[in-house]
Amino acid sequence: MRSRLGIALAGAALLLAHIACAETYPTRPITLIQGFDTGGNADTVARILAASLAEGLGQPVIVEPRPGAAGTIASARAAKATPDGYTLILLTSGHAVTASTYKSLPFDPVDDYAMVSMATAFPMLISVRADSPMKTLADLIAAAKAKPGTITFSSVGVGSTQHLTGELFSSLTGIKLLHVPYKGGTAPVSDLLGGQIDVMVDTITVTQPQVAAGRIRALGVSSVDPWPTLPDVPPITRTVPGFEVRAWTGLAGPKGVPQPVVERLNQEMRRSLASPAVKARIEQMGSRVIPTSPVEMHDFVAAEVRKWHKVAAAAQIEPR
Numbered sequence: 001m002r003s004r005l006g007i008a009l010a011g012a013a014l015l016l017a018h019i020a021c022a023e024t025y026p027t028r029p030i031t032l033i034q035g036f037d038t039g040g041n042a043d044t045v046a047r048i049l050a051a052s053l054a055e056g057l058g059q060p061v062i063v064e065p066r067p068g069a070a071g072t073i074a075s076a077r078a079a080k081a082t083p084d085g086y087t088l089i090l091l092t093s094g095h096a097v098t099a100s101t102y103k104s105l106p107f108d109p110v111d112d113y114a115m116v117s118m119a120t121a122f123p124m125l126i127s128v129r130a131d132s133p134m135k136t137l138a139d140l141i142a143a144a145k146a147k148p149g150t151i152t153f154s155s156v157g158v159g160s161t162q163h164l165t166g167e168l169f170s171s172l173t174g175i176k177l178l179h180v181p182y183k184g185g186t187a188p189v190s191d192l193l194g195g196q197i198d199v200m201v202d203t204i205t206v207t208q209p210q211v212a213a214g215r216i217r218a219l220g221v222s223s224v225d226p227w228p229t230l231p232d233v234p235p236i237t238r239t240v241p242g243f244e245v246r247a248w249t250g251l252a253g254p255k256g257v258p259q260p261v262v263e264r265l266n267q268e269m270r271r272s273l274a275s276p277a278v279k280a281r282i283e284q285m286g287s288r289v290i291p292t293s294p295v296e297m298h299d300f301v302a303a304e305v306r307k308w309h310k311v312a313a314a315a316q317i318e319p320r
Contacts, residue, residue: 030088033090035074042090043184045120053268075095089252125230137240140219150178152197158179203247208229220235221233252297
């Protein structure tokens with residue numbers, strides 16, 4: 001009887017501690033991890049959100065890049081962090097993809113995280129240099145069939161969404177492209193413009209400014225319909241029926257973050273994403289804001305993991 005009473009009292013004390021924590025949270029700076037090089041989509045979105053969250057939370061939110069291994073280094077770091085709300089991560093669609101392209105990971109892509117809210121959604125672009133002889137996706141397919149395995153395409157890492165997008169394109173068109181992985185950031189753009197790679201598969205955030213400047217030609221967008229900020233770029237599905245890829249970002253912490261803290265962060269995310277200034281900056285990047293509840297984000301990420309398992313199997317991509 002005493003042991004049961006002790007357990008009940010301990011549980012009540014823990015609950016009260018969590019509530020007290022939430023009422024005072026945060027009392028010190030918060031670290032927001034992102035898993036790619038500076039200048040890329042994840043880094044840009046993380047910095048926009050960090051500035052806005054800091055205003056609402058009353059504490060600095062410091063963006064910490066942890067690039068490498070298609071974002072898994074950052075994901076592992078966040079999963080093992082103390083679950084107190086002071087270490088957060090901007091998850092990307094690559095987080096769900098790596099569950100299908102790695103034989104084992106030091107974390108569960110869904111159950112090891114306290115999901116807070118989705119942040120943005122955006123398409124991928126398949127692009128070439130403005131002076132490339134490949135003017136359309138049909139030209140790219142024809143060139144790849146003429147010289148299998150010689151035309152290179154970039155990604156932000158083995159197992160990233162960009163990588164799987166390129167492999168899915170290759171699989172559905174019956175071609176063979178040569179994959180060249182990067183750690184993210186602006187390196188793929190630099191090497192495309194410099195002639196080190198032939199094709200770039202990347203987010204609209206990274207690609208759109210170069211398209212607008214006339215340095216890069218976007219051959220296709222991965223959304224079903226033309227994207228509002230690049231209405232002249234044809235959807236890839238018009239050339240490759242059934243092709244669709246939607247990339248995304250979302251905020252999470254390690255499993256075990258007190259629910260009141262998760263709810264506070266969710267409220268601040270909703271406020272940030274509803275801010276006209278934040279919304280405008282994200283839309284200028286070519287993305288859309290998609291605030292959700294923690295449960296909705298959890299279910300969405302779980303569905304994405306299942307989807308990419310099917311895509312990787314259909315594309316015959318062996319986990320590494």
